[in-house]
Amino acid sequence: MSPLGRYIASICCWFATAAEFASHGARSASNAAFLSSAIIEKESEPMNRDLESLQETLERFILPRLRDVAAGWPFPLYLVGGVVRTFLMAGCSTKDRDVDLVTQGEIAALAHRLADRLGGHVFPLNEGTWRIVFRADDRQQWQLDISKLKGESIETDLSRRDFTINALAWEVGSREPRILDPLRGRLDLEKRIIRCCSPQCFWDDPLRLLRAIRFQAQLGFLISEETLQEMKERAPLLAGVSRERVRDEFFQILAAQSSWRHLQLLKELGLLEQVVPGVEAMYGLHQGVRHRLPLWEHSLETVRALEALLPQLPCFIPSHGGYAESRLKMPLEGGIDIKLALKLVALLHDLGKPFTRTVDDTGRVRFRGHEEEGRARIGEICRSLRLGRKTKDWAEQLVGSHLRPVLLSAEEQWTRRAKFRFFRDLKDSGFDLLLLGWADLQATVGEEDPQLLRYRSFFQEMIEYYREDFMVQERGPLVRGNDLIREFGLRPGRKIGILLEKVREAQAEGRLETKEEALDLVRDQLARWSGVDEDGVQSGEEK
Known part of the structure; x- marks a missing residue:
């Protein structure tokens, strides 16, 4: 078929x-x-946005200025492509503020004339195309691209475009406005083809x-x-x-x-x-009886589960819905935010499995070290897609750690120390990894499995801890390196870092609340390292 x-x-x-x-x-x-x-x-809907609707929307600011320039231009001036399609679509609320024009003649001269009338900035985009960026009276930024007609006529130009729904044109200055549609693009619009x-x-x-x-x-x-x-x-x-x-x-x-x-x-x-070079290695790979789906289907199901989960986050963590929303919208680079990049990682989190798959004598399939193999390969893919260092490092961290939240959620108790170490290592990326873990587990066991219900409780508890305990500690440590240097006469070095980490862990576990208690802990630790405490009594074994 x-x-x-x-x-x-x-x-x-x-x-x-x-x-x-x-x-x-x-x-x-x-x-x-x-x-x-x-x-x-x-469902197909009747086309109720006609040319009058197009004119009504553009008439207020852009069309009068286009008509003024078109009146003094020796060649026809055509609106083409997406802007025509958008306004002809039934029930469409356009957010696309891009306008494309084609004509003949000296494009640079026309671009500068239009820029003057629109009050915008003009620059060459590529050979034969100029762009004008301006703000209309709705205070929104628009961009208008002017290109030279391809071929001898507008019909020839439209025939060289990508899809029939974009092969539509409207002559700006004509007395009797009409849509030029040589390839029956309006019919494909109606049929949604x-x-x-x-x-x-x-x-x-x-x-x-x-x-x-x-x-x-x-x-x-x-x-x-x-x-x-x-x-x-x-x-x-x-x-x-x-x-x-x-x-x-x-x-x-x-x-x-x-x-x-x-x-x-x-x-x-x-x-x-x-x-995505190398993704084909995931196709058709059986994962063993412990997995309900082959590898590719599992990966796709992980993306589906993630996309189903994201809109429900305010229900799962009502006290922290604002944080979740802002975190997912946080840009990594260009137009790529955490939410978008998380879908890529969900698709490729098990990319290391085809290269680490083994089968033992009993027929059991294993993927030892696949997360580290995947970490290296997601980095290669990020480079291939010309993604920046920040995105690559973030993706590598998530793929390399993607087993961690699922394994932690399966523990009998979720201790404060375990929570602290999780977020110490991952910071805000811990939230992203918890989402990935949820989607991965759901793709593995299904939506009704008790493991998933337990993970939901784990997810909620982890976010509560991160937002209400860990982030507070991060903003105000009980002691700093300078405090230890002054108090104990230590020299800057690795020892201070180890001591500060022990203080942070004890604080995360709720054993310390004041600076004095933190200094006492450091004093005890220094005594253990020296073999005797301040009273000359042999110290016990360090826990």
Whole structure:
């Protein structure tokens, strides 16, 4: 069956088979196909946003200025692409403040004229394209790109674009405004179909292979069967695209609410291994009887579980919902925040398993050291995606430590010392790791398993401790290195660091509350190291 065939067929069986999938696991190729296709098409709605709506929205500030300039320009001036599509979509509330214009003539001269009228800043974006950044009367920042017409006519230009839903144009200065739609893009908009404009589409710009899935993720559309087939055949072309462009499109796909569905389609089309080199080693890997899912399906289920968990956090930790929200929105670099990067780590947290898998004489499958192997490999992937040092270090820390919260949650007691050491090592990343642990455990045992219920209590207790105890201690240590130098005549060095760490651990366990108590602990420890206490009595063994 073709990719789209699986893709559509599974829509009907999604809700009927979801429970069975969760309890019995995806141990066959049919389950993989099911996952790849479980994208629910939004119900088609009548197109109730026509050209008048487009005019109404733009008329207030931008269109009058465009018309003024167009009146003195010797060539037609066309609004094209996404801005036309956005305003034609039924029920669309646009947040996209990008406007694209095409025309003929000297583009630089036109760009400067428009910048003057819009009160914006103008600069060349690349050869043949200029960008104007300005603020409209809604005080929001807009950007307007002006490009030279490709070909001899607007129809030729539109035929060279990526998808029919973007091959739409509107002549700004025409007396009788009308949508130019040579490829029947409005019909595809109504049917919510993504269709490439021509067989040359992906050859002209292979990044469109990812862009098609990004539009699917953002708009809730379906990719046409012929376009899916073309994408599968052209997948190797993506290797020739700059890694920065690939990274940006990929993270826009991850930003979708249910990105796990689109990740599976990337895999089905042979695109994911072009984006994430080495991920193909995870496909089809059996993990043994202790795991309900093969490795790839487990990884995808971890992303799904994470995406289901994040909106529920305010219910799980009502006193700290604000912290959770701000933490997940914290930027790592560019447009990538913790929430986005956490999805990448959830997908790849077990990347080390294919390279550490062993089977003993009894048939038991083991993955000793897979977390450290995974740490090294996630670092390589971050470099491949041209991610910065901060993101790479954070991802390496989470993958290298991803077993830690699940193992700690299984302990009979969660001591203050164990909690302290967890957050001492991880700081704010401890919260991220606790989320990853929850999603990983749910993907392993299922939603109804008692282990998951216990982990929920563990998660809540850990966050309470971190926010109400650990962070308070971090802001105000009982003693500092200078205190020990003055009090005991110590020299700066490793010994002071060890002593301060012992004070912090005792404080975390609730055994110290004052500076005097902290100094007493240091005095006792120094006595143990010297072999006698202050009264000359032999000290006991250090605990």
